[in-house]
Each structure stands twice: as C-alpha cells, then as structure tokens.
Amino acid sequence: MKTLTKTQRRGSLRPGGSRAGTVLLAAAAGVVVWQLLWLLLKLPDFILPAPAVVWQKFIQVLSSGLLWRHLSFTLLEIILGLFFGSLSAAVIGYFLSKHPRAENFASPYLVASQSVPIVAIAPLLVIWFGPGLFSKVLICALTVFFPVLVNTLVGLREVPQDLRELMRSLKASPGQTLRYLELPASLPVFLGGLRVGATLSVIGAIVGELVGSDRGLGFLINVGRGQYDTALVFVAVLTLMVLAASLYGLILLLESRLLAWQTWRQNK
Numbered sequence: 001m002k003t004l005t006k007t008q009r010r011g012s013l014r015p016g017g018s019r020a021g022t023v024l025l026a027a028a029a030g031v032v033v034w035q036l037l038w039l040l041l042k043l044p045d046f047i048l049p050a051p052a053v054v055w056q057k058f059i060q061v062l063s064s065g066l067l068w069r070h071l072s073f074t075l076l077e078i079i080l081g082l083f084f085g086s087l088s089a090a091v092i093g094y095f096l097s098k099h100p101r102a103e104n105f106a107s108p109y110l111v112a113s114q115s116v117p118i119v120a121i122a123p124l125l126v127i128w129f130g131p132g133l134f135s136k137v138l139i140c141a142l143t144v145f146f147p148v149l150v151n152t153l154v155g156l157r158e159v160p161q162d163l164r165e166l167m168r169s170l171k172a173s174p175g176q177t178l179r180y181l182e183l184p185a186s187l188p189v190f191l192g193g194l195r196v197g198a199t200l201s202v203i204g205a206i207v208g209e210l211v212g213s214d215r216g217l218g219f220l221i222n223v224g225r226g227q228y229d230t231a232l233v234f235v236a237v238l239t240l241m242v243l244a245a246s247l248y249g250l251i252l253l254l255e256s257r258l259l260a261w262q263t264w265r266q267n268k
Helices: 006-041 051-063 066-098 100-115 118-129 133-157 161-169 174-211 217-226 230-258 260-266
Strands: none
Touching: 006 051, 051 066, 051 230, 066 100, 066 133, 066 174, 066 217, 066 230, 100 133, 118 133, 118 174, 133 174, 161 174, 174 217, 174 230, 217 230, 230 260
16 A cells, blocks of 8 residues: 655645635735726726725724624525535435436426526515525525535436445445445535535625625625725625635535545555
C-alpha cells in the first residue's frame, strides 16, 4: 500500500490555498474596477457610491448591531431551508429511484413546478402562511429541492449494476446496500447538487424577504431602496455575496472530508 509523503500532503493542500488566494485577488480587482468607474463616471452617491462610502456604511451598521440582527435572521432561514429542502429531496429521490412508475408519474409535476419562477409563487406562499419565518423557510426549501432531487436520482442511477448484483448475491439487506454501496457511490453527485442548492438557498431566502418581511437582509435592501440609501443596499448585497461564497466553501470542505477516500484511492 502506498502512503502519502509529506510533500504529497502539502501538494494536496495547495489547491485550497490557491483557490482562496484567487478569490481574494478577484475581490481586490473588483474593488479597483469599482473605484475607477466611480472616478470616471462621477455619479452621485445615491446612484453609485464609492467603495469608501460603502465601507463607512458597513462599519456604521455593524457597530450598531443592525447588520448582525438582520444577517442572523437570513442565515437562520437559509440553514433551515437548505436542511429541510435537501433532506426531503434526498428521501424522495431515493424513493423515486426505487419505483420507476412513481418517478414517471411525478416527473411532469416536478418539471412543471420548476417552470414557474419562485418569485412568482413567493407572494402566494407569504399570503397563505404569513410573513413569518415559516414562509421564508418554505420558499428557501422549494428553491433547493429540485437540483438536489435531480442529483440524487442521477447519482443513484450511476451505481454500477454489477455491484448491485454482487450485493444481492451476498444477500445484503436494503439498508446494507444503501450504506455500503449506494450512499458512497452517489455521494459525489449528491454533493454537487448540494453545492448548487447552497447558493440557491440564499436567493430563496432573499426573495421571500423582499416579498414581505420585517427582518433580514432582504428587508434591509428594501429599506435602503426606499430611502435612496444606495450604500446600505450595497452593504446588504455584498454581505449576501460573502454569505453565499461562505456556504459554497463549507460544502466544498464537507465534500473534501467525505470524499477523501477518492483521493486516497487515486494515490494508491
């Protein structure tokens, strides 16, 4: 058996560090372009505030506790929506993969549900379930549901048939087949769908807050828009971008931990 040397282990850590460095470099380049546009166009702050003005607004809302109060509410919506949306998609996806007739019956409804933008049905959900936390979590979960469901189905279909027959020959129970074969084999594709779902969950939460809410970053965007406080809108939007990138990075970290066996197998 081949073991990884220290040099190889360092090499395996470089992609993550390189990715973080690239992200920081891209963010710095974006700020530079933003500053150049502000200098060239000379627009008023209520149209395009300078980066320094947005930074001052960020410090102001952060020190007052306003940003954290709204960010924590949005983060709660995202975590709950991502959890329940992914869990329900994984369970239903597994059920449909075992029952092709049920999948054929449900497919038109699943596709039709995705043909309607979530922003179109969000007002109905807010009317039906109220402007509280539940409606926002539901909107977020519905946004996450479809990509995770599709990736669950695709991942389970990619399990080699000869391995399934091997498990049958060993008289493995459905639970053992799921644990030792289907789950490890479909996990890479499932986590790919979870990455997409993590970014979409931010969109779902904000759509719900923009439709009707008295808390959250979406509410903060509405306040800034109504007061022509564009710097506040920029603060909320940039915070959302950082939040989405952080969630995506956490899924990547989870993926690297759960799929470490693939790297080990490639280096054997």
